[in-house]
Amino acid sequence: MNKLRTGAFHTGMILLSLLWLGPVLWVVVMSTRSFDDIAAHGVGSLPRSFTLDTYRQAWTDGGELRALINSMLVTVPSVALSLGLAAMAAFALSRFRIPGRRTILLLMLAGNLLPPQILLIPVAKFSELTGLYDTLWALIAVQVGFGLGFYTFVLHGFMRDLPGEIQEAATIDGAGTAQIFTKVMLPLTRPALAALGALSFTWIFNDLLWAITVLRTDDNMPVTPALLALQGQFVSSWNVIAAGTVIAAVPTVAVFLRFQRHFVSGLALGAVK
C-alpha cells in the first residue's frame, strides 16, 4: 500500500514537472529545427530536421553578443545601485524615528501601484529633457527609480524584525550610524538582499517596455528588444528566435542557480515571528 502510494506520488510529480518543463523543451527543440521544416509542417509539429546553425544566426545576424553586453551594462549597475539605495532607505525608515516615515514608505509603495503604461510618455519626454534619451544611463535611472519603492518596502519589513538589542549593543561599543549600517545591518540583511538581487536581476534583465521607451538606436538595445528585432514585419524565423531566447535565458538561469539557496531561505525568513 505504501509502495503504491509512493509510486503514484512520483508518477504524478514527474507528469507535473513535465507539464512545467514542456514549453521550455519545446523552445529548445524548435531552436534546432530548420526554417523550411517549420514552414512546411508548422511550429507545433514533431522535428524533422536538426541544425545548430540557428544559434550562429542568432549570435551574429541577430547581434546577440552586443545586446547581451548592453543588458549586463544596464542590469549590473541597476541592481547594485537600487539595492544599495533601498538598503539605506530601509535602514533609516525602520531603525530611526524619522517624522512621517510611515507616509514616506506608503508613498514609495503607492508608486509601485501605478501601471507603468501611463508613465511611458512622461518618462520618454523627461529622459529627453535631461538629455539622457537613447543612452543606457536613462535605462539605468528608470530601472533604479521604479525598483526602489518595492525593494525598500521588502528590506524595511526585514530590517524592522531584526532585534533592536544588536543595534544597542553596537552603539554601546561605540559604533556610529554608518558603521552600524555597514558592519551590522548589511551582513544581517544578506539573505533578503540575495533574494532581492536574484529577483531584480531577472526583472531588469527581462524588461522590454522601458528599453524600447527610452532607447531608439539598435546598437544600444539590450537583449529583449534585440530578440524582438529578430521578428520580421510579417514572417518570423521562429527557430532563430527560439535559439536567441535560449541564449538570452542563460544569464538569468545562472544567477538564479547561484542565489537559489538564499532565494528560498530569504523568502521564508520573516514568515514566522
Next chain:
Amino acid sequence: MSDFDPGRRRFLGHLGLAGMGALGASSFLSACASSASGPTTSNGSGAVTIQSNLSSPQAKAAMEKLIETFNAQGKGTASLNTIASETFRTQLPTYLTSANPPDLYTWYAGSVANDYASKNLLLDVSEVWKSLDDYPQSLRTLSTDASGKQIFVPMNNYWWGFFYRKSNFAKWGVQEPKTWTEFLALCETLKSKGIPPIGIGLGDTPWVASAWFDYLNIRINGAPFHRELLAGKQRFDDPKVKAVFTRWREALPYFDPKGKAYPFQEATTALLAGKTGMFLIGTFFADAAPKDALGDLDFFRFPIIDPAVPLAEEAPTDGFFASAKTANPTGTKALLSYLSGVEAQEAYVKASSGIVLPANPKARASDSPLVVKGKAMLNEAKELTQFFNRDSSDALQPTADTALTKFIDKPDQIDAILREWQAGAEKVFKG
C-alpha cells in the same frame, strides 16, 4: 501556437493605440520638448540616420547594403538603425515628436503619412519629386499631403490576391475563376472533394480579414466610396456597406473553420500542405513558405462582382518620409534621391528576396512569372488602394478587426455589428 508570448504582442498593440492617442497630446508636449536642449548628435553636415522597421534578416541585409553603397558614393553619409517592426510601430510617434528625431523613416504611404504631415511633423520633399518625373501619377498623388506638397518617397509596393498551389489545382482539376459566380462554383467543387476551399488565419492576425472587406467593398462600391468610408465621410451602417456583407455571406460557408484559431503564417502552412484550397493574402506570406514550394505558387485576382465598377486593386506602398525637424535636410534629400533611383531600387529588390515591385518605373522587378503576373495585374487596375489601416489609421483597424471577426462568427447579427462598428469608428474619428 507560433506566438510564444501573445500577452506581450497584444499589450504592444494597445500600446500602439495609446501612442496614437498620445500623438494628439504630443503637439504641446513636443513644444515643450523642443525647447529643451537635447543632445546634439548630428549637425548640419552630420550623418543622416535612417530609422528602419525592416527587421527581417533579408530586408535588413538589403538595407545595409544600400546604405553602404550610398556612403561609398561620397554624396553624404548615412547610418542605418533597424528596430523591431513591432517596436517601431508603437514608438514612431515618439520618434517623430522627440526634440532630436532621427532624420529618415521607413513607413507607409497614404493616410497614415498624411496624418503626420497634418501635424507638421514631416519634411517637404517636393524637391526630390522634381527628379521623379517618370513616376506614375498614382504614386505622386499617394505621396502628396492635403496642402499639396509631397511628403513621402515610395520605395516599392506589393499586391494581394488569391494564392494557390499550381500542382494542387491541377490535381483537383480546377481553373482560376474570373467572376464571383465562377469563384463560388470553384468553392463548391473543392468542398465536394473534402477540402476547405478558402484558407484564412485570424488567430493573432485578425487584420487579415480586412483584406476581404477591402476587396468586396472596392469590387461592389468602388474605390472612391471605400476611401470616403475609411476617412469617416460615409457610414459603416450604410446599406451599401451591408451589401458587402451580403456577398461575403455567400462565401462564408467555404471558409476553413480552423482558420479562426491560427495566425496567417500557419494558414500559409495549411495552404502549402494542401489542407486548404486558396488563400487571400499579400505577397509577403511567401516569406513563410519553404523555398522549394515557391515555384509552385500562383495567384488570381479577387473575382469581379460588378463589371461596371472600375477595377481597383490593393497595392500597399512602402517607402520613406523624413522628419520636419531634421538638422540636415540637404543630406536627407540626397539620400532620398539615391533611394528612389533605379540602381538602389533594383539592388533592394534583388537582395531582399521578398516579392515586391520597385516604385521607380524604370527599375526592373524580379522576372519570376509570379512577379510579372502581379505587376501586370496592378498595371491593369484603374485605382490602387493601400490596405484598411493604411487608408484609414492604426486606430481604426481594431474596430474593423472586432466587427469582421464577429461577423464571421455570427453573420446573422450583421445589423447590430455594423451599428457597433459605426459607433466605434465615430469615437476614433472624434478622438
